[in-house]
Amino acid sequence: MLTRILSVGLLAGLLAGLLIAAVQHVTTTPLILVAETYEKPAEASATPPHSHQGADAHEHGEGWKPADGMPRFFFTAITTVATAVGVAFVLMAAMVFAGVPIDERRALAWSIAGFVACGLAPAAGLAPELPGSAAGDLVGRQLWWVGTAIATAIGLWAFLRADHHPLVRLGAIVLLLAPHVIGAPHPHELESKVPAEVAAQFTALSLVVQALLWALVGIGIGLLWPKFAPKSAG
Amino acid sequence: MANTTASVIRTTERSDALRAAGVALLLGLGLIFLTGFAYPEVIHNAAHDTRHSLSFPCH
Numbered sequence: 001m002l003t004r005i006l007s008v009g010l011l012a013g014l015l016a017g018l019l020i021a022a023v024q025h026v027t028t029t030p031l032i033l034v035a036e037t038y039e040k041p042a043e044a045s046a047t048p049p050h051s052h053q054g055a056d057a058h059e060h061g062e063g064w065k066p067a068d069g070m071p072r073f074f075f076t077a078i079t080t081v082a083t084a085v086g087v088a089f090v091l092m093a094a095m096v097f098a099g100v101p102i103d104e105r106r107a108l109a110w111s112i113a114g115f116v117a118c119g120l121a122p123a124a125g126l127a128p129e130l131p132g133s134a135a136g137d138l139v140g141r142q143l144w145w146v147g148t149a150i151a152t153a154i155g156l157w158a159f160l161r162a163d164h165h166p167l168v169r170l171g172a173i174v175l176l177l178a179p180h181v182i183g184a185p186h187p188h189e190l191e192s193k194v195p196a197e198v199a200a201q202f203t204a205l206s207l208v209v210q211a212l213l214w215a216l217v218g219i220g221i222g223l224l225w226p227k228f229a230p231k232s233a234g
Numbered sequence: 235m236a237n238t239t240a241s242v243i244r245t246t247e248r249s250d251a252l253r254a255a256g257v258a259l260l261l262g263l264g265l266i267f268l269t270g271f272a273y274p275e276v277i278h279n280a281a282h283d284t285r286h287s288l289s290f291p292c293h
Contacts, residue, residue, distance in 0.1 A: 001250050001251050001253075001254035001255075002253075002254035002257055002258070004254075005254055005255070005258045006258065006261075009258065009262070024283065024284070024287045028283070028286065028287040029283050029287070032282075032283055032286050032287070063275045063276065063279065064275075064276055064279060065279035065280070065282070066279065066280060072283065075280040075281070076281075076282075076283040076284050076287075078280075079269045079280060079281040079284040079285075080269075080284045080287075080288075082265050082268065082269045083265065083266060083269045083270065083284060083288060085262075085265055086261075086262040086263070086264070086265030086266040086269065087262065087266065088262070089258040089259065089261050089262025089265070090258075090259060090262035090263060090266070091262075092255070092258055093255040093256070093258040093259035093262060094255075094259075096251050096252065096254070096255035096258075097252065097255050097259075119289065122289065123289055126289070126291060127289075128286070128289030129286070129289075129292075130286065131282075131286065131292075131293065138291060138292075138293065141291035142271055142290075142291050145290070145291055146271075202286075206286070206287055206288070206289050207289070209287055209288065210288055210289060213288065
């Protein structure tokens with residue numbers, strides 16, 4: 001069983017990740033590069049030239065990073081594939097835990113629910129942002145993101161299962177709404193150096209890219225799962 | 235008797251599947267943590283565009 005999950009996850013994640021890396025290269029990455037041209041002057045002026053502490057911090061921020069062009073595309077592709085493989089593992093694990101048979105239709109339905117939990121619901125509080133956008137404390141936002149994704153995933157599962165008691169479904173609605181009632185940590189000043197049009201375009205594209213990633217992983221799992229069936233069962 | 239044997243096999247299969255799912259879940263969450271959340275600068279910089287593109291909080 002483990003071999004089957006790992007094989008299907010690796011293959012579905014690899015295929016989906018490579019396709020999404022190509023999509024990112026022509027959609028989101030060009031906008032990130034545009035945004036960085038607005039970010040750099042801000043960084044330079046934010047570091048006081050006479051402060052040693054500030055200079056050290058700045059040097060620290062200039063550590064290794066992939067050079068623009070092919071190396072940057074290469075590392076983005078690798079991390080996107082790794083994310084897609086991770087998504088595939090989590091998706092199949094969730095379906096097995098829930099006792100749901102894995103087939104094309106169900107894998108796609110679960111992957112769409114995954115996108116709602118990890119893409120749409122967190123975006124309702126923390127819009128996908130470009131470098132240089134104003135943002136609150138990183139750890140706080142990461143915690144809210146993770147909490148929202150988990151609460152939405154459990155909430156969707158509890159609400160959508162037909163055999164669940166109405167009270168459970170009511171609890172599911174509370175769980176779905178709770179992160180948004182609590183609210184995402186936001187910056188004190190809503191200031192961004194990136195033009196609003198570029199930021200808006202990026203937010204929309206990011207959601208489309210995420211939806212595609214989840215859908216492709218779901219389709220991949222649905223198509224590949226039967227191909228890796230144990231011989232005795234066939 | 236046949237029913238008991240069948241249900242024992244089914245229970246074993248189910249616990250095997252749950253164990254496999256547990257391992258897959260940990261591996262998957264580990265991968266997503268590395269690409270989406272981990273703080274070391276090298277990982278952050280390598281995954282930078284992916285984090286923004288998939289709307290993980292990045293900066």
